[in-house]
Amino acid sequence: MSIWEYANPRRFMAWTAKVQPWAWGIAAALCGPGLIWGFFFTPEDFRMGHSVKIIYIHVPSAFIAINAWFMMLVTSLIWLIRRHHVSALAARAAAPIGLVMTVVALLTGAIWGKPMWGTYWEWDPRLTSFLILGLFYLGYIALWEAIEDPDQAADLTAILCLVGTVFAVMSRYAAQFWSQGLHQGASLSLDAEENVADVFWFPLVVTLAGFVALFIALVLMRTRTEIRRRRLHAISLKARLA
Amino acid sequence: MRALLLRDLRLAIRAGGGFGLGLAFFLILATLVPLGVGPQPDRLAPIAPGILWLGALLACLLSLDRLFALDAEDGSLDLIATAPLPLEAVCTTKALAHWITTGLPLTLAAPALSLLLFLPVQALPWLTLSLLIGTPALSWIGTFGAALTVGLKRGSLLLSLLVLPLYIPTLVFGAEITRRGAEGLSTATPLALLGAITLGSIAALPFAAAAALRINLR
Numbered sequence: 001m002s003i004w005e006y007a008n009p010r011r012f013m014a015w016t017a018k019v020q021p022w023a024w025g026i027a028a029a030l031c032g033p034g035l036i037w038g039f040f041f042t043p044e045d046f047r048m049g050h051s052v053k054i055i056y057i058h059v060p061s062a063f064i065a066i067n068a069w070f071m072m073l074v075t076s077l078i079w080l081i082r083r084h085h086v087s088a089l090a091a092r093a094a095a096p097i098g099l100v101m102t103v104v105a106l107l108t109g110a111i112w113g114k115p116m117w118g119t120y121w122e123w124d125p126r127l128t129s130f131l132i133l134g135l136f137y138l139g140y141i142a143l144w145e146a147i148e149d150p151d152q153a154a155d156l157t158a159i160l161c162l163v164g165t166v167f168a169v170m171s172r173y174a175a176q177f178w179s180q181g182l183h184q185g186a187s188l189s190l191d192a193e194e195n196v197a198d199v200f201w202f203p204l205v206v207t208l209a210g211f212v213a214l215f216i217a218l219v220l221m222r223t224r225t226e227i228r229r230r231r232l233h234a235i236s237l238k239a240r241l242a
Numbered sequence: 243m244r245a246l247l248l249r250d251l252r253l254a255i256r257a258g259g260g261f262g263l264g265l266a267f268f269l270i271l272a273t274l275v276p277l278g279v280g281p282q283p284d285r286l287a288p289i290a291p292g293i294l295w296l297g298a299l300l301a302c303l304l305s306l307d308r309l310f311a312l313d314a315e316d317g318s319l320d321l322i323a324t325a326p327l328p329l330e331a332v333c334t335t336k337a338l339a340h341w342i343t344t345g346l347p348l349t350l351a352a353p354a355l356s357l358l359l360f361l362p363v364q365a366l367p368w369l370t371l372s373l374l375i376g377t378p379a380l381s382w383i384g385t386f387g388a389a390l391t392v393g394l395k396r397g398s399l400l401l402s403l404l405v406l407p408l409y410i411p412t413l414v415f416g417a418e419i420t421r422r423g424a425e426g427l428s429t430a431t432p433l434a435l436l437g438a439i440t441l442g443s444i445a446a447l448p449f450a451a452a453a454a455l456r457i458n459l460r
Contacts, residue, residue: 135407139400143390146400155457156390160404163386163450167408170439174414177435 007084009227016220023217030210038203054112056204060211062105065133068098068215072140073165076158086223088154089230091161092144093222097215099137106130123179129172136164150230243327243335250339253312264301264344265351271297272355283360290359291369291420297355298348298373298416299409302380305344306405307398309336309388310455319392323459329452337378337385337448345377361424368423372436376416379440382447383408389451393458412439 006015038056072091079088109127110120121127143160147153275293276286313319322332352373353366361369387405391397415436422429 132407132410135403139404139407142400142403146391146394146397152393152457152460156454159450159454159457160390163447164408167411170411171407171414174411174435177432178414178418 004082004084007082007086009086012086013224013227016224020217020220020224023213023220027210027213027217030206030213032210034203034206034210038200038207042200042203051112051115052200054108055200056207058105058108058112059204060208061101061108062130063208064211064215065098065101065105065130068094068101069133069136069161069165069168071219072098072161076161079154080158080162085154085230086227088158089226090219090223091158092154093219093226094215095137095141095144097218097222099134099141101215102130102134102137106134125172125175125179128175128179129168132171132175133168136168140164243331246322246327246332246335247339250336251342254339254343264305265347267304268297268301268348268351268355271300272358275359287360287362287424290356290361291365291424292417293359294352294356294361294369295372295376295413295417295420298345298352298377299380299406299413301348302340302344302377302384303402303405305340306384306388307391307401309340309385310392311388311397314392314458319455320459323455329455330448333385333389333448333451333455334444337382337444337451340385341378341381345373345381349373349377361420364426365420365424368429369420372416372419372423372433375433375440376412376436379412379436379443380409382440382443383412386447386451386454389454389458392455412436415439 005011035056039053042053044050044052072094075087075091075094078084079091106127109130113122114120140157140160143157144153147156272293275289279285279289310319313322323329349370352369356366356369384405387401387408390404391401394400415432418432419429419436422432
């Protein structure tokens with residue numbers, strides 16, 4: 001039995017029905033305590049004071065915003081190559097979540113930026129590439145909404161996702177080329193010399209894992225909704241014919 | 243391919259509007275900006291590279307929605323698709339025709355219009371060069387966007403939403419070349435990167451555009 005059998009809509013509904021409550025549970029179990037830990041039981045940073053605590057929302061949402069696009073890229077490729085409908089629907093389901101996460105990351109960044117940098121917005125490469133990522137999400141969602149035939153929409157958005165990925169990456173480097181930044185570099189990389197101090201790091205990792213679980217739960221829920229909507233559509237077509 | 247190219251060029255020139263529209267828009271933009279921000283040279287000169295590049299970009303965008311839409315409406319797109327010419331070549335030809343009717347005239351007109359915006363004279367060759375290298379990328383990317391939205395009734399608004407984010411790298415490097423040229427700095431790096439974007443777009447995007455066309459014609 002191959003892994004692709006789980007992509008059969010009927011099977012997908014069966015196993016996601018079992019997995020989904022767990023995903024929600026894990027998300028709640030990690031996000032809740034992680035955020036409480038981060039907000040109330042970590043020391044204040046010696047330079048940033050208590051404003052550092054927004055990091056527990058800012059970093060995980062930014063992380064999801066970027067990786068949701070990669071998930072869409074993978075599912076789009078699976079759709080183009082293997083024609084699994086669930087895959088296309090999962091890409092469609094992930095896009096609005098990615099957009100919301102982008103907005104959350106930008107908003108929390110703005111709230112954090114005001115006391116730290118003295119400005120809500122700065123044309124910094126990281127901020128700029130995030131704004132551009134948001135535009136790509138917008139275009140992708142708009143194309144899904146504009147086309148009526150579902151298979152055609154899935155095909156065209158998948159192609160847009162592939163081309164968009166290349167251009168989004170190029171825009172990121174173009175933005176780096178174009179202006180120097182205020183934003184700090186990566187501070188969570190596994191290979192970096194200096195990372196965030198452990199007191200901040202542990203709750204951050206917990207909230208990151210919680211956001212990943214939340215993303216999985218949301219994508220499953222939205223994909224299941226899409227599958228049900230398709231089924232309803234098919235039923236109503238049949239009823240009209242009968 | 244040649245027949246298709248000549249046909250597209252002829253249609254663009256004769257069938258009214260398409261050819262001169264982009265240029266006229268460019269001229270209007272270059273007139274409106276000083277009216278909006280004030281006529282002082284020290285205020286206009288620094289923003290001139292960006293305005294000229296933005297103008298070129300928007301003028302390109304203006305004529306994109308008719309690239310495939312007119313052919314799709316009267317059914318000639320189906321004929322072209324069933325012709326022995328592969329769709330990839332069709333997309334390349336369409337993009338080339340679009341460039342000849344918008345990108346090339348814009349490139350030639352830009353130096354004259356840059357005088358309206360007080361762009362320093364030493365930047366003129368760089369402006370022309372950057373537009374010459376960069377506008378093909380705009381046409382090829384736009385052809386891809388037009389192929390994506392050809393089946394839609396109100397595609398042109400969506401088209402700009404899809405295409406403008408894809409134009410970002412081209413705009414950044416193109417305006418950067420002109421700015422550096424105006425300040426007398428070295429332009430080699432952005433020039434090379436802009437060339438890379440154009441060549442990559444010409445090489446890869448016809449395949450994506452043709453795939454999108456096939457889906458739309460299905």
